[in-house]
Amino acid sequence: MNILLNKAHFPVTVLGPGRRIGLWLQGCTIRCKGCVSQDTWPADASRTMPVAALLDWCKRVAQDGCDGITISGGEPFDQPKPLASLLRGLRAWRTTAGLDFDLLCYSGYPLKTLEKRHTKILALLDALIPEPFVDGRPLGGLWRGSDNQTLVPISPRGVARYADCIGQAQAAEGKRMQISVEDGKLWFIGIPQRGDMAELETLCRQRGLELQQVSWR
DSSP states (O other): OEEEEEEEEEEEOSSSSSSEEEEEESOOSSOOTTOSOGGGOSOOGGGEEEHHHHHHHHHHHTTTOOSEEEEESSOGGGSHHHHHHHHHHHHHHHHHHTOOOEEEEEOSSOHHHHHHHOHHHHTTOSEEEOSOOOTTSOOOBTTOSSTTOOOEEOSHHHHHHHGGGTTOBGGGGOSOOEEEEETTEEEEESOOOTTHHHHHHHHHHHTTOOOOSOTTO
């Protein structure tokens, strides 16, 4: 089983509690206005990799453990069979290794749509952040981009880990984003506030760094 993957990173500390593996899947048919990850939209076949290889990478980078795994995109549920295969593999690793990480997934589809079409996949998750990003709405709660997006604990592990986070505002952690430099590219990880990316471009330009091929427009 193959999966389209845009990027994988560890540790991620701004998309869920603790030190996490972050997986951004490639391909999105929803394409929300104002999305900061437009590079993940095309279903680019050059981003294909075996699910087994991705699982091996996760086990290798987090061999000393991690607090969770966050799957985003792109739109993970546009690849339902590979997503299910990945989640089953992550759950099997968690069980055999005696680990306690949680599985959190983002989706731009409404919760009702996911419950209707993908109940079996939802049952493999610990928590879900569904609903499309709406650029004109205020910033959402913790780890969310707009206030229509919800944080939905699914499993007992998800309830224990996320129940107290549902009502938390994004400002509870302050304005935090991670920056990763790989192969001459800057990767920004996290949920920006409105205008942050334009402000970032301005600050970089003032310091002599011109950003090219940005993902947010």
